[in-house]
Amino acid sequence: MKGFNRKEGQLFIDDVSLKDIAKKFGTPVYVYSANKLKENLNNYVSSVRKEDKVCYSVKSNSNIHILSLLSELGSGFDVVSGNELRRCLEAGAKPEDIVFSGVGKTKEEIRLAISAGIFSINIESEEELERIINISKDLKKQAECTIRINPDLSSESHPYIQTGLKTSKFGVLKEKVDSMARKASESGSVNLKGIASHVGSQIFDKELILENLNLLIEISTHLTKQGHNLRYLDLGGGFGISYQEEKELKIDEVLTEIISVLEPLNLNLILEPGRSISGNAGVLLSKVEYLKKTPDLNFAVIDSGMNDFLRPSLYQAWHDISVVETKDKKELFYKVVGPVCESGDTFGEERLLSLDENSILAIHDAGAYGHAMSSNYNSRLKSSEILIEDEEIKVIRRRETFDDLLRQERDV
Numbered sequence: 001m002k003g004f005n006r007k008e009g010q011l012f013i014d015d016v017s018l019k020d021i022a023k024k025f026g027t028p029v030y031v032y033s034a035n036k037l038k039e040n041l042n043n044y045v046s047s048v049r050k051e052d053k054v055c056y057s058v059k060s061n062s063n064i065h066i067l068s069l070l071s072e073l074g075s076g077f078d079v080v081s082g083n084e085l086r087r088c089l090e091a092g093a094k095p096e097d098i099v100f101s102g103v104g105k106t107k108e109e110i111r112l113a114i115s116a117g118i119f120s121i122n123i124e125s126e127e128e129l130e131r132i133i134n135i136s137k138d139l140k141k142q143a144e145c146t147i148r149i150n151p152d153l154s155s156e157s158h159p160y161i162q163t164g165l166k167t168s169k170f171g172v173l174k175e176k177v178d179s180m181a182r183k184a185s186e187s188g189s190v191n192l193k194g195i196a197s198h199v200g201s202q203i204f205d206k207e208l209i210l211e212n213l214n215l216l217i218e219i220s221t222h223l224t225k226q227g228h229n230l231r232y233l234d235l236g237g238g239f240g241i242s243y244q245e246e247k248e249l250k251i252d253e254v255l256t257e258i259i260s261v262l263e264p265l266n267l268n269l270i271l272e273p274g275r276s277i278s279g280n281a282g283v284l285l286s287k288v289e290y291l292k293k294t295p296d297l298n299f300a301v302i303d304s305g306m307n308d309f310l311r312p313s314l315y316q317a318w319h320d321i322s323v324v325e326t327k328d329k330k331e332l333f334y335k336v337v338g339p340v341c342e343s344g345d346t347f348g349e350e351r352l353l354s355l356d357e358n359s360i361l362a363i364h365d366a367g368a369y370g371h372a373m374s375s376n377y378n379s380r381l382k383s384s385e386i387l388i389e390d391e392e393i394k395v396i397r398r399r400e401t402f403d404d405l406l407r408q409e410r411d412v
């Protein structure tokens with residue numbers, strides 16, 4: 001069976017037992033299913049037209065092997081730093097398939113983006129436009145750009161993953177767009193090819209996506225009337241995934257509806273999906289170190305911490321936790337915690353699990369914003385990453401060592 005599946009109580013990816021992976025490679029370890037990544041990307045690619053672009057949001061999982069896999073399958077990329085851009089180029093991505101968002105692009109990053117000839121720099125402020133014009137004149141090379149609009153739309157997600165509110169730092173308010181478009185075109189060094197926006201993450205409301213689409217159409221139509229030649233609408237990412245029991249959007253249905261609106265307008269679509277491609281394609285495997293009883297609670301202290309996987313601590317995000325090999329032992333309610341010296345280092349409360357010391361747990365849907373957000377807090381070493389496809393097991397990042405940890409402090 002492809003992807004995650006359970007056979008006789010044991011968790012597998014394709015035909016590979018995750019218990020065996022934990023035994024062979026140690027824990028904590030991130031394990032990804034290549035087939036699930038492919039399936040998730042294909043949900044997008046098969047629903048859009050050839051001239052539209054699906055630009056996987058690299059921030060959600062930036063492992064270069066995953067970027068290569070997605071690039072080979074025709075994915076473009078949404079990057080938010082010069083180093084993410086470099087990663088994509090190293091992974092074999094074509095510059096013309098890369099868009100670059102982010103409010104704080106440095107001069108060096110803009111220089112890199114223009115020199116590489118990426119598809120678009122998504123401009124996030126008037127000040128950034130000024131900088132892009134200067135650099136492109138200096139390089140004597142036109143900058144390909146879109147303007148990122150702040151849509152002033154609210155989603156119901158966690159405040160930290162809402163990016164489209166008027167008060168947020170992202171994008172420019174629509175009142176600014178006219179003068180920016182004029183400035184871009186008068187500069188002769190910026191080719192304004194579209195309008196972009198990203199409402200936020202974990203969007204489950206189709207109407208909100210369509211509202212964002214309509215806003216972009218309205219602005220683009222207006223600018224076209226002013227003589228600008230805009231062909232692309234970048235709707236950002238944010239399609240929600242089910243971590244607990246959320247009702248997911250049907251990506252193909254929403255995209256079919258979006259394309260039916262864009263087709264008569266002769267406009268092309270850009271999408272920047274992150275977690276809806278990488279999220280449910282990965283798990284974090286951890287070993288139980290201690291089962292600690294207190295008068296009020298049973299703690300399962302595991303060997304992963306918030307440094308390995310930050311989402312539960314940062315966003316109080318809910319992730320399913322299961323035992324990779326279920327046993328006929330009594331189930332108890334556990335608070336699943338890590339070893340980091342913070343009370344927030346908690347992965348789940350009141351989880352009904354049947355555990356022994358040394359049991360291996362899988363924290364599910366950890367493929368997005370998992371390893372990519374990990375740190376060395378408490379001098380903990382970053383975990384390894386493994387990619388599984390059918391029977392093939394590929395180590396795509398080795399576990400960090402103590403020497404790696406100290407290298408930058410010693411080599412000074």
Ligand SMILES: Cc1ncc(COP(=O)(O)O)c(C=O)c1O
Pocket residue numbers: 057060078101163198200201202236237238239272273274275276368
């Ligand atoms: C500009 C932009 N595009 C795309 C994404 C990807 O969002 P998601 O992973 O929810 O699809 C983000 C996430 O923060 C973003 O800021």
